[in-house]
Amino acid sequence: MDYNSLSNYINYNLPIIILILVILFIVITIFSITLLISNKRMKKRYNLLMKNADKSSLEEMIRSYQRKIDTSYVDTKLAIEELKLLSNQINHCIQKVGVVRYKAFEDIGSDLSYSVAMLDNKNDGVVITSIFGRNMSTSYAKPISKGTSKYALSDEETFAMNKALGLEKK
Incomplete structure (x- = not known):
């Protein structure tokens, strides 16, 4: 093909070539606009993400x-x-406490004697009893292991322990 034949071919098909170029231009323009919009959205997201950042x-x-x-x-x-x-x-801390005040002797005017049961979560602890009389006062403690004592408990001590265990109404 020589220069004249190429020129004739282009001149003969010029409307088709222009149409193809216009279509390519439109496609590239649409593609560019889409990229610009996408880039703008991406930049908004990035700016939102980096909003409180220190320019790092x-x-x-x-x-x-x-x-x-x-x-x-x-x-x-x-x-x-x-x-x-x-x-x-x-x-292992004291979590359950039961207190009972009572009159140990008939000749004492009020409930000065008491028993206090103090137990942990495993029902281990102690019952402390203090008995007040007219001429004397006595205090003692009995260890409690798993809700029982190897020492005999008085009715008041048992009541105090049952209160600590939640078995008696306060």
Whole structure:
């Protein structure tokens, strides 16, 4: 093909070539507008994400959040261990108390004698009794293990322990 034949071919098909170029131009223009809109949306998202960032990169911000997550994970594990320790300690603290005041002797005017049962979560503890008389006063303690004592308990001590255990109405 020589120059004249190419020129004749172009001149003969010029309307078709122009139509194809116009269609390509429209397609490229639509594609460019779509890219611009997409880029604008992406920039909005990025600006929203980086809103409170100190002009550092997104990668540095993600690293910072990862460090915070790692620190929070370690802190959470420590808190759980502390909670387990506290829970174990609480089981050994006095949690149940029953108090009974009574008149131990007929010649004393009011309820000066008392028995106090103090138990932990496993029903271990002590019953403390104090008996007041006109001329004397006596106090003693009896250990409690799993809700029972190896020493004989008086009716008042048993009542105080049952109150602590929730078996008697207060």
